[in-house]
Amino acid sequence: MGRAPCCDKANVKKGPWSPEEDEKLKDYIQIYGTGGNWITLPQKAGLRRCGKSCRLRWLNYLRPNIKHGEFSDDEDKVICTLFASIGSRWSIMAAQLPGRTDNDIKNYWNTKLKKKMMPSLISMPETGKPLHHLQSPNSLTSYSYPSLPVFHNGNINISGPLSSSPASPPSSYMYSTSNTSKYYDQTLSIPSSPTTTTTTASAAAAASDHHHHHHTHHYPVLQSQGEKDSSTLVICGGDQASSSTNSDGGFHVGVYDYNKGFGKNYEKIKGSYGDSSLDCSLEEFKQLISTNLCSSNIDNNLNFFVDDIKEVEKVMYY
DNA sequence: AAGTTTTACAACCGCGGTCAT
DNA sequence: AATGACCGCGGTTGTAAAACT
Structure with missing residues (x-):
């Protein structure tokens, strides 16, 4: 038998994150880190979200040092270069x-x-x-x-x-x-x-x-x-x-x-x-x-x- | 100004490999 | 060993904003 289910799929929120949810997630991770376990994190952080969703939100948006906005020419070139050689990795x-x-x-x-x-x-x-x-x-x-x-x-x-x-x-x-x-x-x-x-x-x-x-x-x-x-x-x-x-x-x-x-x-x-x-x-x-x-x-x-x-x-x- | 189309991007979905039970 | 969840990844979708007619 495998592990226990990660979350109650029917009872998790989907869709865009609210600023309040962002704050909760950010605050929790800044204090406790992810603990290497995204599945238990939302419950501990008081979020009605799937761990997978939390991970995505953190990695793509909330994590420190994320750059948003225009890509530079150099970045364009690096992307083109890499796409040319490795495809969509x-x-x-x-x-x-x-x-x-x-x-x-x-x-x-x-x-x-x-x-x-x-x-x-x-x-x-x-x-x-x-x-x-x-x-x-x-x-x-x-x-x-x-x-x-x-x-x-x-x-x-x-x-x-x-x-x-x-x-x-x-x-x-x-x-x-x-x-x-x-x-x-x-x-x-x-x-x-x-x-x-x-x-x-x-x-x-x-x-x-x-x-x-x-x-x-x-x-x-x-x-x-x-x-x-x-x-x-x-x-x-x-x-x-x-x-x-x-x-x-x-x-x-x-x-x-x-x-x-x-x-x-x-x-x-x-x-x-x-x-x-x-x-x-x-x-x-x-x-x-x-x-x-x-x-x-x-x-x-x-x-x-x-x-x-x-x-x-x-x-x-x- | 209103309606329609296009663009941009956040978020979700599903898959394959890994790992815990 | 078998089962099924976890994790990370890439593809796709949903939707708000911008551009166009």
């Missing part, structure tokens, strides 16, 4: 952006950033062959590419820590926003399935998850290599970039120049450029990948892969 992104929550980032991406980026996706003429012929024959559980080219943009360098938090994840996982223009070799070590970690240390925990039974992938980050201040970004989101309704996994790709925006020679995807372009199917994105990478002016010196552990084609492209 919002909690990992949040770990790289002090004061931002995964929910914040998720909302920001879905409502603003995606729209900002997607209309400029380049769709090249369908002349390139699909990359399936380059697919790795092996079903690998781990990738680690030496000297991977990484993408960078004018401001983001993937190396040093973004924050100086003592709980910073390993530097191999960190992004900085310094303005120096250098190239770095970089892999991201991210478990294919997030493990149970604390929110603040999720990235570190994820990055150090090699011993765990989860598959650990070293995600290459793509960069157009060329002149020193190239700011071309190859966006190729992971499978989790898709909504849950996409059972075959999402894969987003595009080329973005932070200085100029996306190239102007994009074309409509199945004639649906515009608002509906945001709803491009996975196949369209894959096509985009194929055509872009086979025929684009992006340097061929790219490493490219898709995670086939999750039943998406795995491609290595050098």
Whole structure:
């Protein structure tokens, strides 16, 4: 037999939190902490809420040092960078952006950033062959590419820590926003399935998850290599970039120049450029990948892969 | 000014992994 | 070992505010 039920579902309040409830929760946690048990917390704090709801409210809104309001350009870039390499791992992104929550980032991406980026996706003429012929024959559980080219943009360098938090994840996982223009070799070590970690240390925990039974992938980050201040970004989101309704996994790709925006020679995807372009199917994105990478002016010196552990084609492209 | 549509974001839901009983 | 709750995560929904017609 399991534990006792967490709460009386019929007797808990739902919906927006009142200022009084906020105060109660804040006061309680400031005095007693969460005690590592959200389920008993609401009762102790005198709240008619589910523990899960309290946790969410605290983490996303009441917790100290939460940043609200506009995202900076640097934050935009970090989000784009991470989305390009790891997809919708919002909690990992949040770990790289002090004061931002995964929910914040998720909302920001879905409502603003995606729209900002997607209309400029380049769709090249369908002349390139699909990359399936380059697919790795092996079903690998781990990738680690030496000297991977990484993408960078004018401001983001993937190396040093973004924050100086003592709980910073390993530097191999960190992004900085310094303005120096250098190239770095970089892999991201991210478990294919997030493990149970604390929110603040999720990235570190994820990055150090090699011993765990989860598959650990070293995600290459793509960069157009060329002149020193190239700011071309190859966006190729992971499978989790898709909504849950996409059972075959999402894969987003595009080329973005932070200085100029996306190239102007994009074309409509199945004639649906515009608002509906945001709803491009996975196949369209894959096509985009194929055509872009086979025929684009992006340097061929790219490493490219898709995670086939999750039943998406795995491609290595050098 | 009123009605309609769009946007932004807080909160909920459901899932997978973990853990307590 | 089996069962079922807990936890954290990502996706989705609800709704108030803003923008538009």
